[in-house]
Amino acid sequence: xxxxxxxxxxxxxxxxxxxxxxxxxxxxxxxxxxxxxxxxxxxxxxxxxxxxxxxxxxxxxxxxxxxxxxxxxxxxxxxxxxxxxxxxxxxxxxxxxxxxxxxxxxxxxxxxxxxxxxxxxxxxxxxxxxxxxxxxxxxxxxxxxxxxxxxxxxxxxxxxxxxxxxxxxxxxxxxxxxxxxxxxxxxxxxxxxxxxxxxxxxxxxxxxxxxxxxxxxxxxxxxxxxxxxxxxxxxxxxxxxxxxxxxxxxxxxxxxxxxxxxxxxxxxxxxxxxxxxxxxxxxxxxxxxxxxxxxxxxxxxxxxxxxxxxxxxxxxxxxxxxxxxxxxxxxxxxxxxxxxxxxxxxxxxxxxxxxxxxxxxxxxxxxxxxxxxxxxxxxxxxxxxxxxxxxxxxxxxxxxxxxxxxxxxxxxxxxxxxxxxx
Amino acid sequence: xxxxxxxxxxxxxxxxxxxxxxxxxxxxxxxxxxxxxxxxxxxxxxxxxxxxxxxxxxxxxxxxxxxxxxxxxxxxxxxxxxxxxxxxxxxxxxxxxxxxxxxxxxxxxxxxxxxxxxxxxxxxxxxxxxxxxxxxxxxxxxxxxxxxxxxxxxxxxxxxxxxxxxxxxxxxxxxxxxxxxxxxxxxxxxxxxxxxxxxxxxxxxxxxxxxxxxxxxxxxxxxxxxxxxxxxxxxxxxxxxxxxxxxxxxxxxxxxxxxxxxxxxxxxxxxxxxxxxxxxxxxxxxxxxxxxxxxxxxxxxxxxxxxxxxxxxxxxxxxxxxxxxxxxxxxxxxxxxxxxxxxxxxxxxxxxxxxxxxxxxxxxxxxxxxxxxxxxxxxxxxxxxxxxxxxxxxxxxxxxxxxxxxxxxxxxxxxxxxxxxx
Numbered sequence: 134x135x136x137x138x139x140x141x142x143x144x145x146x147x148x149x150x151x152x153x154x155x156x157x158x159x160x161x162x163x164x165x166x167x168x169x170x171x172x173x174x175x176x177x178x179x180x181x182x183x184x185x186x187x188x189x190x191x192x193x194x195x196x197x198x199x200x201x202x203x204x205x206x207x208x209x210x211x212x213x214x215x216x217x218x219x220x221x222x223x224x225x226x227x228x229x230x231x232x233x234x235x236x237x238x239x240x241x242x243x244x245x246x247x248x249x250x251x252x253x254x255x256x257x258x259x260x261x262x263x264x265x266x267x268x269x270x271x272x273x274x275x276x277x278x279x280x281x282x283x284x285x286x287x288x289x290x291x292x293x294x295x296x297x298x299x300x301x302x303x304x305x306x307x308x309x310x311x312x313x314x315x316x317x318x319x320x321x322x323x324x325x326x327x328x329x330x331x332x333x334x335x336x337x338x339x340x341x342x343x344x345x346x347x348x349x350x351x352x353x354x355x356x357x358x359x360x361x362x363x364x365x366x367x368x369x370x371x372x373x374x375x376x377x378x379x380x381x382x383x384x385x386x387x388x389x390x391x392x393x394x395x396x397x398x399x400x401x402x403x404x405x406x407x408x409x410x411x412x413x414x415x416x417x418x419x420x421x422x423x424x425x426x427x428x429x430x431x432x433x434x435x436x437x438x439x440x441x442x443x444x445x446x447x448x449x450x451x452x453x454x455x456x457x458x459x460x461x462x463x464x465x466x467x468x469x470x471x472x473x474x475x476x477x478x479x480x481x482x483x484x485x486x487x488x489x490x491x492x493x494x495x496x497x498x499x500x501x502x503x504x505x506x507x508x509x510x511x512x513x514x515x516x517x518x519x520x521x522x523x524x525x526x527x528x529x530x531x532x533x534x535x536x537x538x539x540x541x542x543x544x545x546x547x548x549x550x551x552x553x554x555x
Numbered sequence: 556x557x558x559x560x561x562x563x564x565x566x567x568x569x570x571x572x573x574x575x576x577x578x579x580x581x582x583x584x585x586x587x588x589x590x591x592x593x594x595x596x597x598x599x600x601x602x603x604x605x606x607x608x609x610x611x612x613x614x615x616x617x618x619x620x621x622x623x624x625x626x627x628x629x630x631x632x633x634x635x636x637x638x639x640x641x642x643x644x645x646x647x648x649x650x651x652x653x654x655x656x657x658x659x660x661x662x663x664x665x666x667x668x669x670x671x672x673x674x675x676x677x678x679x680x681x682x683x684x685x686x687x688x689x690x691x692x693x694x695x696x697x698x699x700x701x702x703x704x705x706x707x708x709x710x711x712x713x714x715x716x717x718x719x720x721x722x723x724x725x726x727x728x729x730x731x732x733x734x735x736x737x738x739x740x741x742x743x744x745x746x747x748x749x750x751x752x753x754x755x756x757x758x759x760x761x762x763x764x765x766x767x768x769x770x771x772x773x774x775x776x777x778x779x780x781x782x783x784x785x786x787x788x789x790x791x792x793x794x795x796x797x798x799x800x801x802x803x804x805x806x807x808x809x810x811x812x813x814x815x816x817x818x819x820x821x822x823x824x825x826x827x828x829x830x831x832x833x834x835x836x837x838x839x840x841x842x843x844x845x846x847x848x849x850x851x852x853x854x855x856x857x858x859x860x861x862x863x864x865x866x867x868x869x870x871x872x873x874x875x876x877x878x879x880x881x882x883x884x885x886x887x888x889x890x891x892x893x894x895x896x897x898x899x900x901x902x903x904x905x906x907x908x909x910x911x912x913x914x915x916x917x918x919x920x921x922x923x924x925x926x927x928x929x930x931x932x933x934x935x936x937x938x939x940x941x942x943x944x945x946x947x948x949x950x951x952x953x954x955x956x957x958x959x960x961x962x963x964x965x966x967x968x969x970x971x972x973x974x975x976x977x
Contacts, residue, residue, distance in 0.1 A: 439868075446861075526707070533954065533955075
């Protein structure tokens with residue numbers, strides 16, 4: 134169609150739109166013998182579109198059109214999928230990728246998937262209650278389904294998830310006998326790690342029934358059922374007083390409009406003397422999740438900018454103690470997951486069929502692309518109430534087995550510090 | 556007056572107001588044989604007010620009334636000044652400390668001290684051009700007039716300022732041959748450190764003439780004049796393209812209303828491929844500096860919340876890489892400064908007279924109190940443009956002489972990393 138001499142007026146209109154979108158990028162689009170975009174082949178990657186209807190859907194909404202075309206096998210990617218998606222991610226950041234249809238669809242999703250209490254239950258059920266057996270196929274043995282922390286890039290996934298749990302505990306400065314509340318506990322790995330290695334008691338909330346049941350079984354098996362209580366309930370129902378609040382990978386499911394309420398929940402939980410940690414997927418600037426991701430993978434999800442998330446601290450007069458960006462670690466984590474997923478692909482096909490396989494491949498590969506390109510970020514934010522006195526003197530203790538703690542008490546900054554127990 | 560049976564109606568009104576303010580705190584207020592506030596003496600601290608006029612000014616505006624009364628010697632503090640100011644800082648956070656007069660005065664200051672180009676010049680001149688000889692009396696030998704970094708609380712001030720300069724360079728990942736722009740360079744210590752130890756070229760901006768002249772002399776003495784250019788000009792006039800932007804202790808003088816313009820300056824300087832660091836005094840929630848501080852010490856100054864400062868990153872689509880809170884380090888730095896200041900107090904009296912001595916003592920001691928109590932925070936924010944690929948794999952390299960760097964390039968996250976040069 135680039136030669137402009139073939140097809141109906143509608144077809145020319147649609148292919149012209151696709152052509153304008155891809156012309157500045159190294160992406161090729163091929164349908165039959167027709168080729169759109171750059172053909173210099175300089176390391177470029179491309180897609181093959183099976184029919185005009187698929188092309189039309191892409192022109193109307195590049196994001197959903199491509200994603201759904203890929204699920205249905207009407208679009209094939211030539212070459213490395215992640216590499217192609219990195220280019221596509223860059224492309225989709227451009228103004229010309231915006232379509233009125235996509236905007237309208239996103240507005241509709243916002244209402245259809247709102248995180249009211251019943252809405253959250255539905256949204257969470259959609260993803261996390263798929264089947265524990267499915268997640269076991271490609272997660273680590275502790276079933277940690279959030280960004281890992283690789284002390285070195287060559288660490289295994291098992292090592293990196295263990296290191297992440299440890300990093301969170303160190304950042305929280307947990308002490309034996311303290312009590313911790315966790316909002317959104319997944320399959321319970323962090324709650325169990327905190328209890329086992331730091332001697333704290335934990336109340337862990339989650340509205341995914343499959344996850345809670347798994348976590349309770351684990352607690353019993355590890356003899357930690359007396360120390361860790363897994364509660365099948367919404368974070369909005371957290372009650373009681375705690376030394377620390379922690380939430381890993383839940384803020385994305387809260388929705389920006391509910392941060393005020395979340396700030397109140399945290400305040401009620403830890404007051405002015407506690408501290409907390411929020412670990413979440415973030416953005417550089419406010420931007421909704423891809424409509425395709427919300428349609429198929431994470432209904433109701435929203436990744437805030439760091440600034441948006443800090444509303445929670447500012448409302449509570451909490452000091453931000455430390456912020457770390459781990460986006461490369463999430464890219465690496467997802468590489469491990471995708472590799473394991475591909476090894477288990479026959480089993481996944483048996484469980485959910487070929488379209489599901491392609492849908493989840495696109496989700497995992499697209500997430501790698503987003504974290505590599507930087508449209509997705511991963512923030513760990515540590516905060517402390519105004520009355521909390523135990524503040525680490527430096528962050529060196531996170532990286533060594535020895536560290537020094539300061540006490541900001543009135544007796545002087547120096548008098549109380551002593552080697553930490555790491 | 557607490558016995559309610561003496562003095563005129565006005566006097567009773569004023570003393571009643573002071574009494575209501577201090578009744579919940581351990582602060583005692585004494586004038587002659589009259590005593591306000593708690594008298595249980597349980598570790599409390601107190602002030603002695605010389606006359607009714609001073610008490611009236613305190614009732615009208617506790618902040619200015621106390622501060623100006625202290626300068627003039629009409630108020631004496633019994634016991635440790637910093638300890639008293641910690642209690643006073645807590646007290647001033649309460650709703651009852653707010654006075655209509657103080658609010659009005661703050662509004663007036665906002666206009667009178669606005670950070671237009673000429674306003675900034677006046678504001679900066681007021682503080683930083685006092686006299687290099689004065690600052691030499693109590694700063695370290697490099698004349699670093701910002702929060703130091705104490706690897707351990709027992710480090711000397713000289714060591715801690717050196718460590719701060721080093722920490723900033725490590726966070727910026729400076730490489731030989733790169734060029735750096737610095738906004739607000741003080742007496743030039745960081746610019747010279749970067750050039751000498753990291754082999755970069757630096758353009759450093761400052762509108763304090765005294766500081767710039769000192770810095771130029773230092774550059775010549777250290778043989779670095781070819782590598783570091785000190786420019787007597789406003790940050791708004793920064794031109795040219797750089798690998799990195801750094802600003803230590805200037806954001807407080809920019810004013811929140813000018814962040815949009817500052818974001819544009821940074822964007823023009825480093826584009827999408829650069830990175831930068833902002834080091835500034837911050838707040839947990841939006842709150843102007845004390846009117847007394849702005850009247851006497853830092854005209855036009857404003858310490859933003861982290862959230863407010865992040866507007867600069869969000870506007871530029873920059874990724875926040877790392878945020879560290881060093882408030883205890885600023886308390887410690889100020890303790891060193893106050894101690895040196897007190898040792899030089901005879902010389903300061905000769906230079907500026909006894910009221911200046913008391914004014915600066917109150918400023919230094921009050922700042923210690925603010926950083927200890929937590930009404931003041933100190934943030935170091937590292938950010939990177941969307942195209943920047945060299946991202947440290949972890950933050951361990953800040954704390955060890957060995958570290959690993961990752962390259963987020965398309966070839967894979969692991970392929971390019973190599974030991975850093977620290």
